[in-house]
Amino acid sequence: xxxxxxxxxxTADSGYSRWMVPPSALAVHLCIGQAYAFSVFNDPxxxxxxxxxxxxxxxxxxxxxxxxxxxxVFLGLSAAFGGKWLEKVGPxxxxxxxxxxxxxxxxxxxxxxxxxxxxxxxxxYGVLGGxxxxxxxxxxxxxxxxxxPDRRGMATGMAIMGFGGGAMIGxxxxxxxxxxxxxxxxxxxxxxxxxxxxxxxxxxLIGALTIRIPPANWQPAGWVAPAVSNKMIxxxxxxxxxxLKTPQFYLLWLVLCLNVTAGIGVLGQASVMIQEMFxxxxxxxxxxxxxxLLSLFNMGGRFLWSSFSDYLGRKNxxxxxxxxxxxxxxxxxxxxxxxxxTLFVLLYALIMSMxxxxxxxxxxxxxxxxxxxxxxGIHGRLLTAWATAGVxxxxxxxxxxxxxxxxxxxxxxxxxxxxxxxxxxLLLGLVCNWLIKPVxxxxxxxxxxxxxxxxxYPKGAKA
Amino acid sequence: MSKKPTxxxxxxxxxxxxxxxxxxxxxxxxxxxxxxxx
Numbered sequence: 001x002x003x004x005x006x007x008x009x010x011t012a013d014s015g016y017s018r019w020m021v022p023p024s025a026l027a028v029h030l031c032i033g034q035a036y037a038f039s040v041f042n043d044p045x046x047x048x049x050x051x052x053x054x055x056x057x058x059x060x061x062x063x064x065x066x067x068x069x070x071x072x073v074f075l076g077l078s079a080a081f082g083g084k085w086l087e088k089v090g091p092x093x094x095x096x097x098x099x100x101x102x103x104x105x106x107x108x109x110x111x112x113x114x115x116x117x118x119x120x121x122x123x124x125y126g127v128l129g130g131x132x133x134x135x136x137x138x139x140x141x142x143x144x145x146x147x148x149p150d151r152r153g154m155a156t157g158m159a160i161m162g163f164g165g166g167a168m169i170g171x172x173x174x175x176x177x178x179x180x181x182x183x184x185x186x187x188x189x190x191x192x193x194x195x196x197x198x199x200x201x202x203x204x205l206i207g208a209l210t211i212r213i214p215p216a217n218w219q220p221a222g223w224v225a226p227a228v229s230n231k232m233i234x235x236x237x238x239x240x241x242x243x244l245k246t247p248q249f250y251l252l253w254l255v256l257c258l259n260v261t262a263g264i265g266v267l268g269q270a271s272v273m274i275q276e277m278f279x280x281x282x283x284x285x286x287x288x289x290x291x292x293l294l295s296l297f298n299m300g301g302r303f304l305w306s307s308f309s310d311y312l313g314r315k316n317x318x319x320x321x322x323x324x325x326x327x328x329x330x331x332x333x334x335x336x337x338x339x340x341x342t343l344f345v346l347l348y349a350l351i352m353s354m355x356x357x358x359x360x361x362x363x364x365x366x367x368x369x370x371x372x373x374x375x376x377g378i379h380g381r382l383l384t385a386w387a388t389a390g391v392x393x394x395x396x397x398x399x400x401x402x403x404x405x406x407x408x409x410x411x412x413x414x415x416x417x418x419x420x421x422x423x424x425x426l427l428l429g430l431v432c433n434w435l436i437k438p439v440x441x442x443x444x445x446x447x448x449x450x451x452x453x454x455x456x457y458p459k460g461a462k463a
Numbered sequence: 464m465s466k467k468p469t470x471x472x473x474x475x476x477x478x479x480x481x482x483x484x485x486x487x488x489x490x491x492x493x494x495x496x497x498x499x500x501x
Contacts, residue, residue: 017469019478026481162481168488210477282499289498296492345499 005093012212025140025159027207031200032136033166044187074130076387083380094139099204102132106197142376152364157306160360164299236444237371257385258429262422263355265393277336297349298356305357314365322430329423333416
C-alpha cells in the first residue's frame with residue numbers, strides 16, 4: 001500500500017506528457033477552491049430548525065462565521081507543517097490525505113447539521129476541511145514547477161487559478177443541490193454536504209491517482225537552461241528549515257502578506273462600497289454581479305500574471321503589483337467622486353487581477369530564490385502570510401471605516417482614506433520586494449544532503 | 464509504468480474533465496455579473 005503512494009511508484013517514464021500534470025493539479029484545486037463559496041450555506045444554516053425562517057434555537061451568523069475562520073487557520077497550519085512532509089512522501093499521498101480530509105470534513109459537517117451540533121461542523125469543515133485545504137493547496141505546486149522548468153509561473157498559475165475558479169463551481173453547485181433537496185422539513189444542507197463531500201473526494205482522488213513526478217534531472221525535450229544565468233534565479237537548492245534562516249524568506253512573507261492584506265481588505269467591502277459610492281444607480285443584485293466580476297478577474301489574474309512573470313521576471317512582476325496597484329487604489333476614490341462607474345469597475349477589476357496574481361506568482365518566486373527541490377515545503381510555510389493577511393485585511397478596513405464614521409465622515413467618503421492607506425501598504429510591499437536579493441551560498445545544500453534528506457542514499461553510501 | 468507516449472485522447476479527455484465544470488462555473492458567474500451592466 002505504501003509503495004503505491006511512494007515517489008518511485010509515481011515517477012513518470014519517458015513518453016509521459018507533462019501536460020497531463022496540470023489537470024491533476026486542477027482536479028484538486030477546483031475542489032478546495034469551494035472554500036471561498038462557503039458563505040452560500042450561511043443563510044440556510046441559520047434556518048435548520050425553523051426551515052422557512054430562523055427559530056430562536058437556530059444557529060446565529062456569528063456562530064457560523066467561525067466555520068470559515070477555522071478552515072482558514074487550519075489551512076495555514078497544515079500547509080506550514082504539512083509542506084515538509086509533502087517533500088518527503090511526494091504529492092500522491094499528500095493529495096490522497098487532502099481528499100480524505102476535505103471529503104470527510106463535509107460528511108462530518110452533515111452529521112453535525114443533522115444532529116444540530118455546531119462543534120461537529122467546526123471539527124468537520126473547520127478542522128478536517130481546513131487540513132484538506134492546506135495539504136491540497138501545496139501538494140501539486142512543487143511537482144508542477146519541476147515539470148515546467150521553462151514556464152514555472154504559467155504552471156503554478158494554472159493550478160492556483162483553479163483555486164479561484166473553485167468558488168465559481170462550488171457556489172452554483174451548492175445552491176442547485178440545496179434547491180433540489182429542500183423540502184417542507186429540511187433546507188437541504190445535510191444532503192448537499194453529503195453529495196459535495198463525495199463529489200470532491202472522488203475528484204481529488206482522481207488528481208492523486210493521476211499525478212506523476214518527473215525523473216531526476218528531467219528537462220523538457222529541446223529545452224536547455226538559459227546560458228546567461230539570471231542572478232535572481234538560483235540553480236542551487238535551499239532546505240526548508242534553512243530557508244527560514246534567510247532574510248529573503250521574511251521579505252517574501254511580507255511581500256505576500258502586504259499584497260493580500262490590501263486585496264482582501266477591499267474585496268470584502270466591494271459590494272457595500274459600490275452601492276454606497278453610486279447610491280441609487282447600483283442595486284444589491286448589480287453589486288452581487290460586481291463581486292462576481294471581481295472573482296473572474298481574480299481567477300484570470302492568477303493565470304495571466306504568473307504566466308507574464310515567466311517573461312517579465314518575478315521581481316518585476318511584483319514591482320508592477322505594488323507600484324501600479326498603489327496608483328490604482330489611489331485613483332478609486334476620485335472615480336467614485338466623479339461618478340464614473342465604468343472606470344471604477346475597471347480599476348477594481350485590475351486590482352483584483354493583481355491580488356490573484358500575487359498568490360500564483362509567489363511559488364515561482366520561491367523556486368527562483370530557494371531552488372525547486374523544497375519549494376513545496378517552503379511555500380507551505382509562506383502561506384502563514386495568507387492566514388495573517390486574512391485576519392489583518394478585513395480588521396484594518398473595518399476599523400478604519402468605523403473610526404471615520406465616528407468622526408462624522410459621510411458613508412460614501414469613508415472608503416477614501418481606507419483606499420489611500422491600502423496604497424501605502426502596497427508601497428511598503430514595494431520596498432520589501434526591492435530588498436530581495438539572491439540567497440547567500442552558505443545556505444545552499446550540498447549534493448549529499450539532497451539524498452539524505454530525501455530518504456534516498458546514493459550508491460555506495462551507508463544506508 | 465508504460466513507456467508508451469501519452470495518448471492524445473487521454474490528454475483531451477482529462478483536460479475536458481477539469482475544463483467543463485470550470486466553464487460552467489465561469490458562465491454562471493458571468494450571467495450574475497451582467498446584472499451590473501443591465
